[in-house]
Amino acid sequence: MYSVLICDDSLVARKQVAKCLPEDWDVSVHFAKHGEEAIAALKEGKGQLLLLDLNMPVMDGYQVLEAIQTQGLKTTVIVISGDIQPEAHQRVKRLGALDFIEKPVSPGSFEKLLLRHRIMHGQIEEDRPELANLDPDIRDIYQEITNIAMGQAGDHLARILNVFVKLPIPNVNLIEASELHMMLQDIEDKDTVSGICQGFVGPGICGEALFILSDSSFNDVAKILNISEEVDDQVQLELLMDAANILIGTCLNGLASQLDMHFSQGHPEVLGQHRNITELININKTRWRRTLAIELSYGLEGYQVHCDLVLLVTEESMETMNNKLSHLLED
Amino acid sequence: MTDEALNDLTEFHWMMDMLQTVDVGLVVLNREFEVNLWNGFMESHSGLLPSQVRGKSLFSLFSEVNEVWFRNKARPVFELKNRAFIIWEQRPYLLKFPNYRPITGTEDFMYQNITLSPLISTTGKVDNICMMIYDVTDVAVGKKMLESTQVILSELNEKAAETPSGV
Numbered sequence: 307m308y309s310v311l312i313c314d315d316s317l318v319a320r321k322q323v324a325k326c327l328p329e330d331w332d333v334s335v336h337f338a339k340h341g342e343e344a345i346a347a348l349k350e351g352k353g354q355l356l357l358l359d360l361n362m363p364v365m366d367g368y369q370v371l372e373a374i375q376t377q378g379l380k381t382t383v384i385v386i387s388g389d390i391q392p393e394a395h396q397r398v399k400r401l402g403a404l405d406f407i408e409k410p411v412s413p414g415s416f417e418k419l420l421l422r423h424r425i426m427h428g429q430i431e432e433d434r435p436e437l438a439n440l441d442p443d444i445r446d447i448y449q450e451i452t453n454i455a456m457g458q459a460g461d462h463l464a465r466i467l468n469v470f471v472k473l474p475i476p477n478v479n480l481i482e483a484s485e486l487h488m489m490l491q492d493i494e495d496k497d498t499v500s501g502i503c504q505g506f507v508g509p510g511i512c513g514e515a516l517f518i519l520s521d522s523s524f525n526d527v528a529k530i531l532n533i534s535e536e537v538d539d540q541v542q543l544e545l546l547m548d549a550a551n552i553l554i555g556t557c558l559n560g561l562a563s564q565l566d567m568h569f570s571q572g573h574p575e576v577l578g579q580h581r582n583i584t585e586l587i588n589i590n591k592t593r594w595r596r597t598l599a600i601e602l603s604y605g606l607e608g609y610q611v612h613c614d615l616v617l618l619v620t621e622e623s624m625e626t627m628n629n630k631l632s633h634l635l636e637d
Numbered sequence: 638m639t640d641e642a643l644n645d646l647t648e649f650h651w652m653m654d655m656l657q658t659v660d661v662g663l664v665v666l667n668r669e670f671e672v673n674l675w676n677g678f679m680e681s682h683s684g685l686l687p688s689q690v691r692g693k694s695l696f697s698l699f700s701e702v703n704e705v706w707f708r709n710k711a712r713p714v715f716e717l718k719n720r721a722f723i724i725w726e727q728r729p730y731l732l733k734f735p736n737y738r739p740i741t742g743t744e745d746f747m748y749q750n751i752t753l754s755p756l757i758s759t760t761g762k763v764d765n766i767c768m769m770i771y772d773v774t775d776v777a778v779g780k781k782m783l784e785s786t787q788v789i790l791s792e793l794n795e796k797a798a799e800t801p802s803g804v
Contacts, residue, residue: 462719465716465717466716504722531709540727543726543727544727547722547724547727548710551713551719551720551721551722552713552719555717555719556717556719559718559719571720573722573724573750573752573771573773574722574724576724576726
């Protein structure tokens, strides 16, 4: 089987790249956290195609390219990097890389590139690789019920704010604790976003809703909500809470009505400078391993408003949800 | 009276008793923000009897409530049947009640978390909302204390970094 080696120091980036591999492409995927691991894997024959990041600890992408040349390792290299300077492109090509893709990778353009370089041949219809072990039928159902709930939430938001809401396609995945950890770490590191988390519980189901609003949105949110005063920290918190209340509440209501149950909601917690998220997650790490994550990104037409709603549901809850939704599975 | 009717009445009685004694503030407000229900918690902390508040506007009873702000918070509850949450970080309190522990408590007033929940009538409309008031003074005091400790700690760390070691 054709082997693909993904080398990136960030777990999120590795997963993201892996997700962009064409679904019908039957390959074995390997991962490396830095250049040294990549070279070792190449020597074991684990990378006919190497997808390589540039900025990494221990041994960076440029050094990997040099090592491949000096050691005469057989592999095709495509560099995937956030460094979009023309100079970087030219340098990696001089060092033997076949092509350069800018981060974030999009599945469509990646597939085209693979076809163009004849790395992958089209019309291969084989079994899908098991990248995400969530049953596609179940994923479809979750996606569909979220679509409906989200539509209601969007409609509510549109009516109360008098704006047009751009509805996203929900992203349903099983994610590992470490991935969530990174996502939260990201909120903590960047002071450009603010977040609210709120627990919800229904019979046999428990989870948490995470609402994240980019700080650049605040001025426009204030405009929409007719707030004339200066947008200071206090006003920002008010806006954050208002938006979170509406989106989390209506989305949960929509889901609950389709599951024929009622969710209780706990009091929201503000995520941010006053709360050490790293510690919060570390403590809980042993309690859960994987969680179902439903990600929704909302935008408002004509405004610079961007917000994300992530609904996290424990793995155990999925059994109850699947039972409740089993009627949708039957043909 | 039949046994069944008596049972129903008894059940209603203890349920009301429970609402009356639960240590959470319960208030039912109509679309004009007039009080329809005022439980024991509210009575004790405000010093106002249910008979003194019934049918009166919340804003006329409590001047500390910002009317425009509160109406905005309640709007999605009436219009969208959506719950709304107000946390103490936004406003320490909605109604200024004294601290539950007047002697050993450090704060003068009660920090409050508020939930506004729609009450759907038989016609499917929301004519009334339920306001729940939770006393979160201890949580707030604990969090504020933690924050000030963190500030002191980082100041000490800075000082320690400035002083050359081994002196």
